[in-house]
Amino acid sequence: MTNMERTTCLVVGGGPAGMVLGLLMARAGIEVTVLEKHKDFLRDFRGDTVHTSTQNLIDELGLGPRFAQVPHRRIETMRMQFDEGAITVADMRRLPGAHPYIALVPQWDFLDVLADAAAEEPTFTLRRNAEVIDVVRDGDRVVGVRYRDRVAGTEHEIRATLTVACDGRGSAVRAAAGLAPRSFGVPMDVWWFRLSRRDGDPVGGVGRISTGQMCVMIDRGDYWQCAYLIRKGSDGELRAAGIEELRRRFAALLPWMADRMAELESFDQVSLLDVQLNRLRRWDLDGLLLIGDAAHAMSPVGGVGINLAVADAVAAARILAPALRSGGIVPRSLLHRVQRRRLLPTAIIQGVQRAAHKGLFGQIMRDEPTQLPHTATAAGMADAVIPDAPLESLPLPLRLLQRFPVLQGLPARLVSIGPLPEHAPEWARRPATPART
Structure with a gap:
């Protein structure tokens, strides 16, 4: 028997994009539920690079002191070593602001910071061990998902005004919705x-x-x-x-x-x-939005995937939260505004990655x-x-x-920083506070 639940904003995937979106929606006073497939955030495949733009966002959310408590290393210059010697390809010390470096932080620690902050909001719920197995439709509209509790083995249905897929390059939501991205070859x-x-x-x-x-x-x-x-x-x-x-x-x-x-x-x-580089032609259906790798899988070149996904989440929260607060159905035209906002920076970064694949990385893999x-x-x-x-x-x-x-x-x-960094909406900002003990 399937158990029925209800929320306003349903976020599938507890990675950086999903947790940032969940936190922002909760700070807007919106009832939000995040479904995370695993029991915790501990996975080696998690990327570790927290770039300047994301660190600036963390400060805006008042989480800078908490993030600083997490042990991390800094990359101030990016150097590559060839047989003939080494070269510097990027110098982060030339960047403006308080974070002229890339922070190397185990992603599970970063996600714990976000989850702890979101848990302080009364409208936030994080449900772990929740594996999405299908979307729920009402006619042509997506109205939620069905998921399996991986511990109890029970199936549940959770309905939502808006479902946002943040479940990565192998997105179960994308597959269940019948969407297929356009793929660019990788070597x-x-x-x-x-x-x-x-x-x-x-x-x-x-x-x-x-x-x-x-x-x-x-x-x-x-x-x-x-x-x-x-x-490949x-x-x-x-x-x-x-x-x-x-x-x-x-x-x-x-x-x-x-x-x-x-x-x-x-x-x-x-x-x-399995390295992928792809992009959906359309990131939305009625009742459904896809962001991050679910909408546009990034190559590991530059380590920018996490930060691009987080920027998607910030833009989605800023554009969609007012409509969700007012109640009623979020029109597809409003969902499409998220793609219009984020498509250019995504295309620019993917264009650079495609050039790198054809040039340097393609040559390396051919030899x-x-x-x-x-x-x-x-x-x-x-x-x-x-x-x-x-x-x-x-x-x-x-x-x-x-x-x-x-x-x-x-x-x-x-x-x-990227071509179009996103900043926290005013309603989501908080004074800097240390983590609760």
């Missing part, structure tokens, strides 16, 4: 795994590019979250070669990690991230990995002592960034 997938971090390792993040291979490592304090790029669709073939081949490749790319590669005992420790010698130690790989790459070895755009460092502020602004 790579990503293997995702952990390796221990030691004193003397670089701080913040590491990017390494060589012929035929690339990796990015995220500093999580006591361990590295490692992303190793592989050719090659997961099965490469796994068949055995874990030793991955150990060999990674140790050759980053010799200072060689003595800890034995920590990778099997491919059970290696997860596949066969070279055999690299093990020539460096951990102490010899700190950012401060990696020699700069010779200018003549670089493509023209990268040469210009090195010759005129002021230009490094442009990619920093594109990545960390």
Whole structure:
């Protein structure tokens, strides 16, 4: 038997976009329920980059002191290491404001900050272990969803004036609603795994590019979250070669990690991230809005997906909250205003990512990995002592960034602030307060 519930705004997905939207709607006095599929926020696939625009939003919401209490690292410059040496591609220190850096924060901690703040609002409900299995329709209008309690195994129906899908690139709501995004080709997938971090390792993040291979490592304090790029669709073939081949490749790319590669005992420790880049032509149906990766899956290039999704949520709350407060059906024309507001920045970022896929990343994935010698130690790989790459070895755009460092502020602004940053509505702002103890 299906149990029936009711709310005003139903948010599917407890990621950054869903939790920000839930918090903002609750601060508008709107009854809002967030459905989160899992029992908690602990997942390695969660991205960790909280960019300048999102940190500014956190301050506007009065959550700056709480966010500051979460252990985090800072990226002030973005450097990439090639075989010939290293280059700086973006300098966040040239950005204006209180946060001229990218914060590396475990996303589960960030989500806990948002969830705790939202829980202080009387109209907010977070329902965990709630897996959406279908949408509920009244004629052509979406009026809610059916979900399964993953603990009890019971099915529930929750109806809402407005349903917002924030459930990511594999959106169950999008599939149930019969929507299919337009996909743009990508040349790579990503293997995702952990390796221990030691004193003397670089701080913040590491990017390494060589012929035929690339990796990015995220500093999580006591361990590295490692992303190793592989050719699109090659997961099965490469796994068949055995874990030793991955150990060999990674140790050759980053010799200072060689003595800890034995920590990778099997491919059970290696997860596949299916990289997608796509966009819905229309982000809404009657009664339904899709935002974030559910509307436009982003490539990991630049790590901007979280911040773009959060901006979608802020725009959606600002545009839709007044209508939800007044009661009645939210017209589809109003839902479409969210897409009109957010389409240009989305298209710009995806355009940059598509260019990167066709250029740098496409070339990396087309080439066969070279055999690299093990020539460096951990102490010899700190950012401060990696020699700069010779200018003549670089493509023209990268040469210009090195010759005129002021230009490094442009990619920093594109990545960390974005083309159209969103700000909290006045009704959602609060004085800065510490977390409750």
